[in-house]
Amino acid sequence: MCFCHLTPLAVGTAGTHKETHERSPFFLVPPDRQVMSRASDRAYAAIRAHLLSGQVVAGEQLTEDQLAQITGVSRTPVREAVRRLENELLLVRSDTKRLFVADWSRDDIEELFTLRQMLECHAAERAARRLSREQIAALDSINRDLKAAVDGALPDVGRFLDANRAFHEVIIEAAGSPRLGQLLARLVEAPVVLRTARTYSQDDLRQSARDHDELVAAFAARDPEWARAVMGSHLRRAFHTFARAVGPAGTTDQAPPSDAKDA
Amino acid sequence: MCFCHLTPLAVGTAGTHKETHERSPFFLVPPDRQVMSRASDRAYAAIRAHLLSGQVVAGEQLTEDQLAQITGVSRTPVREAVRRLENELLLVRSDTKRLFVADWSRDDIEELFTLRQMLECHAAERAARRLSREQIAALDSINRDLKAAVDGALPDVGRFLDANRAFHEVIIEAAGSPRLGQLLARLVEAPVVLRTARTYSQDDLRQSARDHDELVAAFAARDPEWARAVMGSHLRRAFHTFARAVGPAGTTDQAPPSDAKDA
DNA sequence: GCGGTGGTTATTGTATACAAAACACGTCCG
DNA sequence: CGGACGTGTTTTGTATACAATAACCACCGC
Incomplete structure (x- = not known):
């Protein structure tokens, strides 16, 4: 299965109750490259971390002001992050x-x-043709x-998720289709948030590792069909793992129609 | 072929040279529903129309200020439209x-x-199973x-494009997969802008109509595989029509690296 | 009681001023 | 002559004030 792509960047300054333009504590940034220099990037990372942290209930209403306070920046970059x-x-x-x-x-x-x-699957197929030996x-x-x-x-789930994300990213990168990458980025991020309290069974994790092994074998053999098939079963199993966690039938539904009062 | 999905909404107030907060001329809007009430929507439509109008060269640099003037709103909604x-x-x-x-x-x-x-193709396959008789x-x-x-x-290309867009939208709608619709919306809009001066050959247009006929037949027969196959050839032909227009090999390339000076 | 109606508050949308960053270009020093 | 460096200019990024809209709620007439 594949609960990939955890939060790509940790948040820098969260929770400073915005005291009118306080200069963000970025002494001693890595001198070569100013990381997260934009407030909207920091806001994005902070809000994302906030969502992932489990302090937030699915379906809950958020306001831009709230998020501005949480992130410590004004509403303008918050809106962009949102x-x-x-x-x-x-x-x-x-x-x-x-x-x-x-x-x-x-x-x-x-x-x-x-x-x-x-x-x-399409990405895996293309990658099988294009991956370099390196x-x-x-x-x-x-x-x-x-x-x-x-x-x-006891497995290190965080490290697993990081490696898993890195693995899939290499494949997508090697597929050489930037738009495909963009589309996938959009789909891949969403399920991560879901049921963050969920604990992954070690069987699931090990099966995932075996899938990846077989993918590497398919790539080494330069067999696009094989790669596609393995990726297909890999992801389909991921779905069932997730579905098992959320329950059999239509459990929860989309947020906006429901009122947030009873959440 | 399928050069679908032309600009969905015409622009309301374009080109008013922003004279410090002039109240937008929205006397007498349709009383039931305030159309395009948001400045960012107007900006979106205006910029889009501007891009489609052919007054803009591919690869050209734009500035937010420029666009704010063109659209007659401030930079904030322009940024959102962008x-x-x-x-x-x-x-x-x-x-x-x-x-x-x-x-x-x-x-x-x-x-x-x-x-x-x-x-x-996926949408067509699903639609074949789910389209209502109506x-x-x-x-x-x-x-x-x-x-x-x-x-x-002499064919009415505008009307053709409208009908074509409507046709594909019904299929995507019937596929019953909102995220699929979002993804496609993103892909479908882009090529429309390309080479707007291009004239469509009548043969192309008529072949497109025949494809649509066959799609309807596949839907009526409730044959997902047939629908998928027809959609596949329909779109692949569209690609070649476009490719013919732009030239055989790698002609133009992405904008950002090149400087806009020589454009 | 019930549905509408007004005002009140909460929330999003927009304009504007200013800050930070990137760019263009001329200068200086090697 | 060439490449680092500074400086003025352009362009993007952010904060803030205010406007417009939607939600809330209490009130009223029926």
Whole structure:
């Protein structure tokens, strides 16, 4: 399975109660490259972290002011960050432009994984033709790390997720289709947030590692059909893992129509 | 072929040279529904129309100030409109956040159509299972209009494009996959802008009508595989029509690296 | 009681001023 | 002559004030 792509960047300054333009504590940034210099980027990361932290209930209403306070920047960059998160389907707007934490029904999740499977199988097929020898070696190395993370008595889920994300990113990168990458970015981020309290079974994690092994084999053999097939089963299993967590039938539904009062 | 989805909404107030907060001329709006009440929507439509109008060269740099003047609103809503257009791949940003009119190489176009084919074939397949009798009738009716538009001595390309867009939208709607619709919206808008001066050959238009006829037949027969196959050839032909217009090899390339000076 | 109606508050949308960054270009020093 | 460097200019980014809209709620007439 594949609960990939956890938060790509940790948040820098969260929770400073905005005291009129306080200069953000960025002494000693890595001198070569000013990381996260834009307030909208910081806001994006902070809001995302906030959503992932589990302090937020799916379907809950958020206001831009709230988020501005949480992130410590003004509403202008918050609005920009919110737009990005809307695109990634982590936030949704009601018909009257009020903002809610996205809530995913089982059907929504299935739809998402179906689309993701379609696109990422395509990516795997293309990657099988185009991966350089070095990239294949890199995949193998990443997957060794992934296996190390899950082989111990108690698996290191965070490290697993990082390695998993890196693995899939190499494939998408190698597919050489920038628009495909953009589309997938949008689909991949959403399910991560879902049920953050969920604990991954070690069996799931190890099966994922085996899938990745087989993908590497398919790539090494330069067999696009094989790669596509493995990726397909890999992602389909991911769907069932998620679906198991959320329940059998249509459980929760989209946020905006429902009122946030009873959340 | 399928050069669908022309500009969905005409612009309301374009070109008023922003004279410090002049109240927008919205006396006598349709009383039931305030259309385009948001400045950012007007800006979006205006910029889009501007791009489609052919007054703009692919690869050219744009500034937010410029666009604010063109649209008659301040930079804030312009920025929001620009974000939308970036998502639809009509505008791109350089690595230093400068804004350019997207420029599409032949390879870019092929990539785009490949992705679109993948997604829209899926939509057709699903639609074949889910279209109501009324929707199939609607498709037939739309396509009759489309044929009427192209059967005359000189075809009405605008009407053709409208009908074509409506046709594909019914299918996507019937596929019952909102995220799929969002993804496609993003892919479909981009190529429209390309080479707006292009004239469509009547043969192309008529072949398109025949494709649509066959799609309706596949839907009526409730044959998902047939629908998928027809949609596939329909879109692949569209690609070649576009590719023919832009030239054989890698002609133009992405904008941001190149300087706009020689444009 | 019930549905509408007014005012009140909460929330989003827009304009504007200013800050930060990127760019263009001329200068200086090697 | 060439490349680092500064400086003025352009362009994007952010904060803030205010406007417009939607939600809320209490009131009233029926």
